[in-house]
Amino acid sequence: MKSARILVVDDDQAHRELCREVFQLMQAEVSCAASGEEALELLAQKDFDVIVSDLVMPGMSGLDLLVAVQKRGYHIPVIMVTGYPDLQNVEECIRLGSFDYIAKPYDPYLLQATVQRALHRQGKETGPLFGQGKAPRRHQFPDIIGQSASMEEVFNTVSKVAESNANVCIYGESGTGKELIARAIHSNSPRKDRPLVVLDCTAIPEGLMESEMFGHVKGAFTSAGMERDGVFQLADTGTLFLDEIGELSLPLQAKLLRVIQCREFRKVGGNKPIKVDVRIIAATNKDLYAEVQKGNFREDLFYRIEVIPITLPPLRDRKEDIPLLVDFFIERFNRLNNKKIKGVTPRTMSLLLQYDWPGNVRELESCIERAVVMADDEWIDFTDPSFFLVSQRNGESQGKGTAPRSLRQVEKEHILRVLQEVDGNKTRAAKILGISLRGLQYKLKTFAREMEISKIP
Incomplete structure (x- = not known):
């Protein structure tokens, strides 16, 4: 089997070497570039299956590299990594077609899992995660998904x-x-x-x-x-x-x-x-x-x-397993509903990773089944958190054994839901919420700082 080829782009040498070690444990062939310009030179010389790029670099930024990759006709998934998580950057990455967006510091295992998903979409296979030297556990216990x-x-x-x-x-x-x-x-x-x-x-x-x-x-x-x-x-x-x-x-x-x-x-x-x-x-x-x-x-x-x-750990304590579970459930419900859904978009995965899942795997399974059945396209794409906040619909209380949510979490979810209902119009949202526009903007900036997309708590 031909090894997957991964290109790591980062001006930080220590991070490049860390990524090299992490991906080599997956039995992948890894090349590194210290800048976006050097990455384009490597792309002209050989084929790659996935690009993992830092977002903020001197000269050509990660977003500039993403645009250049697409303009030159390279159909390669690009995963953005950054130590400066910001809502505007997330939205821009998604808009420009980034496969996923990961905030530092992150668990190397989650980075592996994200790259593995990208490779899977490309029809590529990798070695066991973290060089386990044996098949993933899902082969031993077929109905139980998890590598955390x-x-x-x-x-x-x-x-x-x-x-x-x-x-x-x-x-x-x-x-x-x-x-x-x-x-x-x-x-x-x-x-x-x-x-x-x-x-x-x-x-x-x-x-x-x-x-x-x-x-x-x-x-x-x-x-x-x-x-x-x-x-x-x-x-x-x-x-x-x-x-x-x-x-x-x-x-x-x-x-x-x-x-x-x-x-x-x-x-x-x-x-x-x-x-x-x-x-x-x-x-x-x-x-x-x-x-x-x-x-x-x-x-x-x-x-x-x-x-x-x-x-058994609650799902909120093993969020690195969510991408694997999502792929597993999509595959299952494709078969049951005669659908051909390829997966979820990066912004949808970001939402799934941010939610705490009080109903755990059962709630995630229900969410994905509903999304597969309702999807009109090959990719599941939703931006409204209320789509999968099943436990809070119609005033339903949380089930037995679930952890109570903080007032802060309830406030955040309500604000995001109102924004979705008014198509992102902050002025209208502020009026509905009964707060000033400036107050709403401050809260959104605070939420953005708290966002640790794809990071293990």
Whole structure:
């Protein structure tokens, strides 16, 4: 396979060498230029697949280089990097056709991921990110996308515990993918050919939960017209996934504890003990240890199910995975909807990277599905943050387990939404917001300084 060719343009030698090392770990062929003029000379001598250029340089700036590349007919994605993030510069880069815009300081991993996306659009492949020496994790766990350090830690833990029979407790906010992790553990375990049974502890009324868990005999209660097996019996020799285990009542916790300890149970209304061999994987968006301290969760059960704890990071803490997730979801929803969307525009990706995603991966998935279905062109392009602020539409409150937003964040989102509604007319927006034009301009400048597009928090 021919190596991808990357041209790095920066007047800072230290940054050029850093980029060279980062891209060489991707098994790419890297050339460096100290100026825009030198970059054009190199472009005339050989072909490149991606250009990574500093924005502010003596002589020919990054924007000048971008324009020159396009005028000379080079169809090469240009990624802008700068230590001076400014809203006006971002808009100008987008207007002139920059593939993406990254603010310093940045995580080298995010730079790699951005370049990899550009290469993918060019039909080029690269080596593993950060020279991992092995295929990306998505090949081992096909439905779980992530190459961030926090997800790498999760994958390492899953790989180790999958081969054991130890009980696992998965912690994470709503929408982080707890059930996907449970399925990955089961699918890579010795029990993979046996049943995986899922019980959502929030979906069954408390009065029916005991029967759902352990089954019942005929006549055990008024509506028990026939004998029925519960999830423990259905999962025998396999895995039982108890989602939102923190919602179980204390009496049911006691019964669950006995099954885990003795590996046997009795059906509701029955006298015969039934032996089972079941591995328990639990999940919760609560802090179970804190629930123990409050008296809401049994301490003995806590230690039985939390043999191996796994904590999933919220999406806001692994934003470097967003470009990978976006590409994955676009590919999926293209197939489901018979569409041919190529991807998202740089300004759309910038918005996606700035948002904190209180609904986590599930919210991002919903956003991309809606965008794919509604898209009229090959590229998804929207500038209105309210397009994907699903949790705030129609006054909806945030879901359980999501982090509350600051007043500052709410203000910023509202101002941007009003600006979008008036097509960017600052005078009209200021009047609607009830502030002076000067006050609005000051707030926008403040937001621009806070913008760290494509930067990992």
